[in-house]
Amino acid sequence: MRAAIIPALTRYTYAVWHRHTLVWRRLIWSSLTSNVIDPLIFLFAFGYGLGAIVDRIGGMDYLTFVVPGLMAHAIMFTASFEATISAYARFHLQRTWDAILATPVTLTELMSGEMLWAATKGMISTTCVLTVGWLWGGVPDPAGALLALPVLALGGICFASCALAATAHAKTWEFFAYFFTFWVTPMFVFSGVFFEVTRFPGFVQALAWFLPMTHLIAVVRPLTVGIPLDTWAALVHIAYLAALAAAAFALARRRFGRRMFD
Amino acid sequence: MQHARNEPVIEAEGLEKYYGTVHAVRGVSFTIPAGTCVGLLGPNGAGKTTTMRMIMGLSRPSAGRLRLFGAAPGALGRDLRSRIGLVPQEDNLDPDLSVRQNLEVYGRYFGIPAAEISERVPKLLEFMQLAERAEARVMQLSGGMKRRLIIARALIADPELVILDEPTTGLDPQARVLIWRRLLDLKRQGKTLLLTTHYMDEAQRLCDRIIIIDGGRVLDEGTPQDLIGRHVRGHVFEVMKPLPPGFDDDGIEREDIGDAVLYYTTDPTELRRRLPDEATYMHRTANLEDVFLRLTGRSLREGS
Numbered sequence: 001m002r003a004a005i006i007p008a009l010t011r012y013t014y015a016v017w018h019r020h021t022l023v024w025r026r027l028i029w030s031s032l033t034s035n036v037i038d039p040l041i042f043l044f045a046f047g048y049g050l051g052a053i054v055d056r057i058g059g060m061d062y063l064t065f066v067v068p069g070l071m072a073h074a075i076m077f078t079a080s081f082e083a084t085i086s087a088y089a090r091f092h093l094q095r096t097w098d099a100i101l102a103t104p105v106t107l108t109e110l111m112s113g114e115m116l117w118a119a120t121k122g123m124i125s126t127t128c129v130l131t132v133g134w135l136w137g138g139v140p141d142p143a144g145a146l147l148a149l150p151v152l153a154l155g156g157i158c159f160a161s162c163a164l165a166a167t168a169h170a171k172t173w174e175f176f177a178y179f180f181t182f183w184v185t186p187m188f189v190f191s192g193v194f195f196e197v198t199r200f201p202g203f204v205q206a207l208a209w210f211l212p213m214t215h216l217i218a219v220v221r222p223l224t225v226g227i228p229l230d231t232w233a234a235l236v237h238i239a240y241l242a243a244l245a246a247a248a249f250a251l252a253r254r255r256f257g258r259r260m261f262d
Numbered sequence: 263m264q265h266a267r268n269e270p271v272i273e274a275e276g277l278e279k280y281y282g283t284v285h286a287v288r289g290v291s292f293t294i295p296a297g298t299c300v301g302l303l304g305p306n307g308a309g310k311t312t313t314m315r316m317i318m319g320l321s322r323p324s325a326g327r328l329r330l331f332g333a334a335p336g337a338l339g340r341d342l343r344s345r346i347g348l349v350p351q352e353d354n355l356d357p358d359l360s361v362r363q364n365l366e367v368y369g370r371y372f373g374i375p376a377a378e379i380s381e382r383v384p385k386l387l388e389f390m391q392l393a394e395r396a397e398a399r400v401m402q403l404s405g406g407m408k409r410r411l412i413i414a415r416a417l418i419a420d421p422e423l424v425i426l427d428e429p430t431t432g433l434d435p436q437a438r439v440l441i442w443r444r445l446l447d448l449k450r451q452g453k454t455l456l457l458t459t460h461y462m463d464e465a466q467r468l469c470d471r472i473i474i475i476d477g478g479r480v481l482d483e484g485t486p487q488d489l490i491g492r493h494v495r496g497h498v499f500e501v502m503k504p505l506p507p508g509f510d511d512d513g514i515e516r517e518d519i520g521d522a523v524l525y526y527t528t529d530p531t532e533l534r535r536r537l538p539d540e541a542t543y544m545h546r547t548a549n550l551e552d553v554f555l556r557l558t559g560r561s562l563r564e565g566s
Contacts, residue, residue, distance in 0.1 A: 015370035022367065023358040095354035099415075102318060102348040103371035104340040262281070262321050 005250035007112040012105045016113025017120070024121065035074075035128040042070050043136055046194065058196055060225055064140060067133035068221040069193035071152065074129045075122035076213050079156045080184050082118035083163035084176050090114075091167065097260070107260055111253060115164055119156030126152050130224075141226025148223040151238065155216040158241045161248035162212070168255035187213035192221070215240045269332075271296050271423050271454045272317060277326035279312050279478075286312045288478035289326070294471075296422070299445070299455040301469035303462075303554060305563045309478040310458045311351075314425060317456070318348060331422070344372055347416030351427040351458075353408050355400045361411055362387070362396040365418055372419040382418060390414040390444065406437030413444065423454045430464060442467060462551040472550065476558045486550050493556050494548040495526040499533055502542040510536050519560060524552075 007013075024031060043063070051062040058065060090096040100110050130145055139145050166179045190204060191197065191213035197205055208214045215237035222229035272294040279287040287309045294300045304310050315321035316328060319342070328334065330342050356364050365386060369379035387393045390410040395403065403411065409429060416424055429445070430438040438461075445468055449455060459465050465472055466486045473483040482489060490496065495515065502522050505511075514533065515526040527533045530545060537543060 011373060012371065015367070015373070018370060019356070019359075019367045022363060026358075094357055095352060096356055098350065098352075099354040099356070099368075100371055101320065102343075102346075102350070103368065103419075104344045104373060105371045106340075260320070262315075 005108075005253045006246070007115060007249055008106070008108045009112065010109055012109040013112045013116065016100065016105065016110055017117050020113070020117040020121075031124075032128070035125045036132060038125075039070055039074065039129040039132045043067075043133065043138070047136070050194070054195075059227075060140075063133075063136065063138040064225055065221075066194060067129070067136075067138035068148070068224040069217060070133065071126045071129045071148070071224070072155065072191075072213060072217045072220055073188060073193050074125035075119075075152050075156045076159050076187055076216075077184065078125040079118040079122035079159040080163045080179075082121050083114060083160040084167050084170075084179055087114050087118070087164065088167050088170055088173070088176070092170075101260060107256060108253060111164060111249070111256060115157065115160040115249065118160035118163065119153060122156035122159065123149070123153055126156075133224075139224050141224060144223040144226050148220045151216065151219050151223075151241075154238065154241050154245070155212065155220075158212045158216075158245040158248070161245045161252065164252040165248040165255070168252040168259070187211050190214070192217045212241050212244050269296050270294060270329075271331060272456065273327075273329040274313070274317075275327040277313065277316060277328060278324045279309075279316065279321065280324045286478055287316075287323075290475060290478070290480055291326075292473050292480060292483060294454060294456060296454050297449075297452050298470045299449050299457060299468050301465040301472045302456060302458045302475065303460075303465055303472060304458075304475040305558050307563055308476045308558070310475065311427070313475070314427060314456075314458070317425065318346070319343065344419055345422045347419065347421035347424045349412050349416045349424065349426040349429050351431070353412065355408060355411060355415070357400045359400070360396070361392060361398050361400065361403070364400065364411060365415055368415045369418045374419060379418075382420075386414040386417055389417075389447075391440065404437075406433050406440070409433060409437065409441060410444075413441065417448075421453070423456065424448060426455065426457045428458055428460065430459070430461065438464070462549060462554055466550045474554060474557050481557045489553045490548050490550065492553075493526075494552040495528045496548055497527050497530040497533070498546055498548045498552055499525040499527070499530075499537070500544045500546075501525060501537070506538040506541040508538055509541060517556065526552075 043066070046066050047063050054062045056062070097110060101107060127149070130139065133139050134142060134145070162183070163179070166176070166183070170176060190200065190208045191211050197208050197214060200208065219229065219234050219237045270293045274293070275291050277287055277290040278285070290309065290313055302310050302313065312321060316323050317330065331345060333339065333342060356367065359367060362383060365383045366379050369382065384393065387396055390413060392407060392410055392414065395407060400408065400411070413429065426445070430441050433441070442464065445455060455468070457465070457468060470485065471483060472486055472489055474481045474489070482492070484492065500522050505523060511525065517524045517526075525533060526548065534545070
């Protein structure tokens with residue numbers, strides 16, 4: 001069953017993904033509203049609050065610095081939430097997964113559909129942040145920002161896969177408190193969303209480079225700002241995201257396999 | 263492609279299942295021919311659910327052989343599963359979707375083309391009398407409607423085999439009668455049904471054959487009439503204790519159930535003749551419930 005640990009792209013995967021889009025479409029206005037208003041609040045608060053104190057950071061104004069950070073944060077938070085709390089509700093509370101596994105859909109396809117949907121939902125958030133940030137005047141290189149989108153999508157796949165690996169180990173809702181405290185919050189504060197990673201002492205920086213968020217921001221920020229990006233460094237960051245995604249998905253698949261089948 | 267009639271849809275041979283040291287299924291064998299309705303009866307913990315999970319490919323037998331439509335389900339083959347509709351015991355309808363969407367989305371899980379799905383869904387809603395509630399949310403449905411929707415959902419891919427795990431538990435008599443009628447319709451269409459239930463009247467009414475299991479073993483199987491004849495004769499006399507003096511019960515099959523004794527006989531006139539006038543008793547035709555209790559015992563099961 002070696003092949004089963006790699007995400008699958010079939011019409012059955014698409015059927016699961018499609019199911020999620022139907023639910024999303026029913027709540028489209030509330031989700032889009034929060035997708036747009038959230039970054040507006042962030043930009044307002046940090047633009048006026050921190051921006052007033054921090055004149056320039058890394059050779060740019062604070063708004064330009066923080067927009068790519070908020071884009072990465074949007075996909076990280078949305079994908080992580082969708083593949084933990086929401087996926088766990090479907091798996092554990094609603095038993096939607098049991099219903100799906102009684103059909104020709106395989107567990108790998110079901111999980112791939114969940115993972116790709118979480119990444120998709122993250123991409124919707126991040127695109128809203130990009131649009132708002134660009135209109136606000138925080139995206140000097142719009143072409144570069146478009147180039148950053150596929151990288152953000154890979155980030156979304158990575159965050160969703162890591163979140164699924166956590167969900168696969170969850171026995172109660174309380175478990176997710178650990179996930180958010182030890183995984184999501186550190187990526188929010190240590191990975192360079194609001195200030196540069198280099199401000200931290202060495203050991204914190206070392207820890208920060210274990211987090212996929214740090215690698216994602218390291219690629220996305222130069223692209224939206226329009227400053228040179230070292231190709232080899234970018235490839236290493238991208239490879240790290242891809243490798244972590246693959247490992248997390250395989251771990252999640254193994255664990256869910258034991259929970260769904262006996 | 264409909265399976266040829268009377269060819270076995272399910273063949274189980276010596277199925278065993280261990281959960282750690284718990285021996286849940288201990289050598290279960292049975293055959294389910296195409297086009298029949300078979301009832302799998304047993305008290306809670308008898309091994310019914312595990313057996314069904316093995317048929318669905320969710321549980322791997324520790325030993326024994328299982329064949330579905332003549333093939334081994336071990337590899338969880340897609341083509342095998344697309345020929346089975348499952349009606350689970352628990353309500354796992356999709357609460358985020360409408361009644362109609364529940365069927366449409368489920369059809370996609372079976373890889374059915376969209377055009378075909380939109381053709382089938384109204385027919386299924388009509389068949390299960392849900393057409394007026396097509397746009398309702400699942401949460402707004404009564405228990406009976408939910409069960410009907412779960413059955414409609416199981417039929418979306420026009421399966422040859424429908425597995426129903428306690429399809430009418432907790433429903434009112436009207437809702438049960440409607441579901442029974444529909445299940446008999448399915449039988450008429452030539453579908454194979456495998457059913458578990460705790461309602462013996464339901465099993466007697468729907469099933470061509472009954473398999474009674476307990477403790478992970480098949481205790482007996484046959485038509486409801488065979489089983490009644492074999493285990494409880496045809497008539498039951500429940501005679502209250504204390505038994506009247508002078509009652510000659512020699513040679514009559516009996517079972518002491520505490521405050522009364524049950525007598526099983528094929529000849530009610532003869533037994534009535536033997537009973538003294540002062541005896542307090544109740545006479546009725548024997549049914550499947552008598553068989554069930556006789557074979558599986560009368561003590562309460564854990565989790566009952």
